Each structure stands twice: as structure tokens, then as C-alpha cells.
Amino acid sequence: MPGHEHSTKRGAIRMPDESDTGAELARLRTRLDITHALLAAVSSTDPVRSLASRVSTLCHGTAIIYDFEGSVVASTGEAPVQLIWNEVSATNQRELALEIGRWHVRTRRVALRDGVHVIAIASRGPETLEQIGELLLDTSERLLGAVHGIQYGATQRDRRDNEQLIAALHDGILPAREHRFWSRLAQFRFPTYASVRAVELAPLDEPSASEAHIAQLVSRARSDDLPLLVMLRRVDMDAPATVAALVPASHASEQWLAAVSRQFLTGSSAPSPSLSAVPECVREAETALGIARQWAAAAEAPQDLGPVLIDRIDLSTWLLSHVDPRQLRERIDRTLAPLGSQQLRDTLTTYLAAGQNVAGTAEALFLHPNTVRYRIGRVEEAIGEPLASPFSLSNLILALYPEIIGRRAELGEGRTPGSLAP
Template structure:
């Protein structure tokens, strides 16, 4: 909509005051905003004042060219990106734009004389209509920049945590200071088991992992360093605090999946890689020997952990189950039978079978492998064979 000659004439009266208005915004009006006073003087006197000056001149150009191209917002976008990189809060940045509009309105009101009421209304209408496009451009650019910065920081942090867990960062490495790790720590290996058969997109996975992170942070009262993906993850808890007994249940409730968590203490940053490997092994052993999902420590699988260690006899022990390797129902029955303390009725109930079916399957295993499953030695052999085959 084109402005009347009276509105253009009123706006032109403010043109000589452009520099004065920019200084007033940068050095007086914006000082009222919480946090603005902490900005460096050169930022206020150069960048903020220049942006304010650009905003006033842009408004005056719009008076002459009401349909000015959106490309005129380039400086606002550049400044918004700078403020985002420097960490200025978005609310403070947007308040400067709102307050700058008010200062410009005051200048128009001061310049108006008797009979300029209609012209003033035209200019206020233009001011309000142009303000929302500027604020939209500023907010959009700020949020895009913050998102990019945060993604970069997360990627860098994940790289550091991965290097720490994999032993690529030596004790005392300068990058370890960024993780704020000193003294004992607790290392977790996490398995997010199978849940309902629902196809998930990347957004749903990210939301679930954020919930897992939130539960871990809340459980330990500190920011937990994590490497998480859709099915598993590793974590380092500073200060080496003990995990709550209900940790796995809390994570399970948050993500809607069966969860296993293995916890291993580390004396210091240098011991974290070994603790991470041990935690991963505990998870594997707990799953292989049929323990239900939950929180696992090495004492929970002490014998099984020992039996699963490779040695000269490992291949021969693992081969004991070769005769039934092509019968997954037999292997599953054997694993469940051991997990249920060799209780045939509990095994049958868990597998949804008749107890006689369990007996028949166990007899078939004993017949084909030659292992006496009722003897302590036979039990130890099949436990070791299962664990070594899993490895």
C-alpha cells in the first residue's frame, strides 16, 4: 500500500536524526534490558548501533518503497547469527528489536505536528507490518545457528566420549578437561531390547534417546556422558557413584523397551576403557546365560564370566553343542532351563510348553551331545559351551 505525501513528509523529518536514534537505542534504551549491560562496549557502539541505524534507514526506505525486497534483512540475519554464536539469549535479542521499534515510534510522534494524525497512523501501520517480518527473520536465523552450533558441540562431545571409552585419549590428555573427568567413574553398557513391533523414524528414536539421557542424568544427579543409538549405548558417570537398583526399570519405563544395564567402576580416566570392555562382556554373558533384563554387575555372572574367557580348550568346549546347533528350539530350551535354575516346570511356563516337552528336548540334547545335564560337571560344560558359542 502506497503512503500519502503527508506520511512521507513526516518520515523525512526523522531522517536527520538517524545516527542520534541509533546511539539512543544502543546506549540508553537497550540498557534497560536485563543482561544488555554485560555486553562489551565495542559490541554496543559498533555492531548494535550499526544494526539499529540500518533498521531506521530501512524503515525510511520502506516509506518510499513499500514493497522493498526481503533481501534487505541480510544484515539482521548476519547479526542474529553472530549473537547466537556469542551466546546472547534469544529473548534479549528480540527485545532489542521490539524496543528499537518503540524508540522509532517515539521519534515519529515527536516529529508529528497538528494535523499529522492520519499520517502518523499510516507510519505506525507500516512500522507494525514490517516489524513481524524482521523479527521472524531474526528468530529463524538465530535458532538455525544455535541448532548448528549445538549439533557441532554434540558431535565433538560424542567424539571425545568415544575416544575415552575406546582408549584413544591417554590419561592427562588436554581434551579430557572438556569432559570434566577426574577421579573415579562408573561405566555403563546399555542394551535397549526389543519392544512392540512398530516402525520408528529418526525423530522417534531421537526422542527416546533424549528420554534415556534424562533418566540417567536424574538418577545420578549429574550430566552423564553417553554414546547412545537406537539399540544400545555406553555411558560414563563422573564421581563413580553407585547405580540405583531400579535404574534399568526406570530407563525401561522411559523408552518402552526391555533394558539391560551393566555397571563397572573405574578407578580413574585411565581405567575407563577396560571398564567399558568389561561392561560390554557382562551384558553379553548375562544375555547368553538367560538372565532377565535388569541391572547387572560382574558378581551377578561371576562364574559365567570366568567360563566364557577364551583359552586353548575354548573351541573344543564350544563344539560340544555342534550336534544340536541346527535346532534353535533345543538351544533356547537349554538356555532357559539353566536360567530357571533347572526347574522343568518354570522352564515350561516361560517357554509356553508342557513340562514333558521340556524333558523330551533335554533328553534329545543329552543323547546327541553325550553330556549328562543332570550332573554338576555336565551343567558347567553346557554353560561354558553356550557362553563360548555366543562369543
């Protein structure tokens, strides 16, 4: 019957032939082979670079992984890295397919915990990317997310153990238990039984330290291959947070201290070979940070001061840091009161910072040398003694010491006493 024939045709199901099945099996085999090849990167000591290397091999070209600022995290191959990034940064599209010279390129933005990254694959033959480009990007995106998740978890565990260890050392340990703590420090790559420095840091850009500052310091230490214990710390509940750190006493740590002092006021204790002495080292680091704060308050460019190392400060700095602040302020005000004029005080500060050089003072203040001589004469009249007198000079230097240190840094008159060049 015609109606019956019509019903049969509508209900017919086309059975796949052998060629369809073979093609599907080939696609599945390709997918499994690619996934297996890329999965092997996860067990590598540097999984991100290994991933990029394996992707470049599979696409017979280049693989690049950029961070959100365009810095290359990993790259293998000869494709034009900067030209590819220029194209990526010019648009907000998640995926791009483009040609740059003889290179056929596909890119994808990937959201990770530490920001958006970009995966780019490039091949001179368009057929490769047409066949497996989508699969390579899909698999790479998943594996990159997995690697970052694993690294994030490991980082969080390290941070927790790190903070617990430095907190215990700050609280104080018995000398008899030092060997146990040296073993724990060895897990963070500290040389066993080598001297350490306690460090206190306060950010220059904000009134209180935060987790972002911790991450910044950890990143710098990692790039310098420097062992580091670090935590946020408050002296009391109302005080702004600072960063407390412990580093080996080494040339590498001094370079790190000099580098981070561009963003942080930095105070360090003297080196100590004893972990039971860490609480005392912390107090020294707090004193050093207090000195750095005083110098920074009187400097136009505090980032140029460098870190303050308590074992390298001069006698004047040491004396000023070990007296009652209120009584010191009263004595300073009494010593400087005869000057009266802020103009005379600024001229005297610059004169002392310039090594009592009239020409250098005049150049710094944009004055004629005779004007400088006139003002110095007025200073001597006000205090009733010549500046050549060692007693009057020492009193004025002590009274103006933070300002002199700050002005000295601005003038570039050598290294700040007790600090390292930033």
C-alpha cells in the first residue's frame, strides 16, 4: 500500500558503513594518542615547558604560553612570538585563527587562578591545524588548568608550613630543640647550621602589608633562588601589618634585600647561627625597620635608601635608635631652636649631606656659593659657635641625622650608612 510504503521510508534508519566506522575509530585513536602524549607532561619536573614542547612536536611547529601581560611562560619553536602576541593583545576575542607570514596560527585565552593566560600554536602547514588544532587547544587548556591547580595546592601547603615554622621561631625555641628545627628549615632549602637574618619589611606603596606583598616577595626570592620564610605580622591589633621574614645570611640574601628595598622599607638583624636567638634577631630587625622609617620620612625618594642592616649601622644611628623617642625629640627641638628659620635648617642639612662642600650645596639648592656661605654664617651666629667646632658640629649632625641621610640619598653622595645599595 502506498501509505504503508511512506511510513516505512520515514522510519528507516541509516546504518553506518565500514568507512564511517573506520574514520571514527581513526579520530578516536588520534585523540587518545594526543591526550596520552600531552598527559606525560604533567609528571615532568617543569610541566608547563614540557607541555609546550610536546604541543609543538605534535603540530610540527611552535607552541607558546603567555601570561596576562604578554610575558612568555614557555615557548618551543621558531614562530614570531612577539608578532603573535601583538595580534592577541589587539583584541578581546577568546580564540583567533590568523596567518603571520608563512605561519598559520591559532590562539586561545585560558582563565587560570593567577590570571588569564594565552595558548598559541603555529604551523607552516594549514592542514595540521585544521585536523588537530582544536584538539590540541582543548587538551592543552585542560592540562594547563590541572597543572596550575596542582601547583596552587602545593604552594598553599608550603605557605602554611612556612608560616607555622617562622611563627614558632619568632615565639622562641629551646636550644636543645634547635636540631629539629634545622631539619625543618632544610625542607625549605636553608643551609643547615648556617647563620640567618631576621627581616622586617613595610610596603612603600601602602600603609599596611597584605598577602599581595607576600606573593611579591616570594616571587622575587624564587627568581633569585633564595630560601625564604615569610609571614604577615602585627605588633598589636591596631598596628599596621608588616612582613616578617627569615633568610640565610649570604651574599644572595643581601642582593635580595637590596632589590626589595625599592618597594619596601627594609630592616635586618645581624646574622645569627642560633635559631634559639631568633626572637632577639626579630627585635633587632624591628629596630632596623624603625631606623628605615625615620630616614624615609625625611627623604623625597625613600626607594633609594636601601635596606638597613643593624650590624652595619654607624655609631650615630645606633645611639639615636637606643634612646627614648620622646626625650630625643625634646633634645632635638632644643638643639635646633636657635636656627629659627626653616631656610637655614634646609641649607644646613644640605651642607652637611654634601660633605660641607659649598659648591655642592649651592648646586643642589640652585644658589650662588656666596649665598650658601652667608647662610652658614648666620647658622654659626645663631648657635654661637663655628661649625668647625667638633662639639657644635656633632650636636647638629645628631639632631638632623635622619634629614641628612635622606638628603644624602637624593644627592647621590655614596651609600647610606648601615645600608646596602638598592
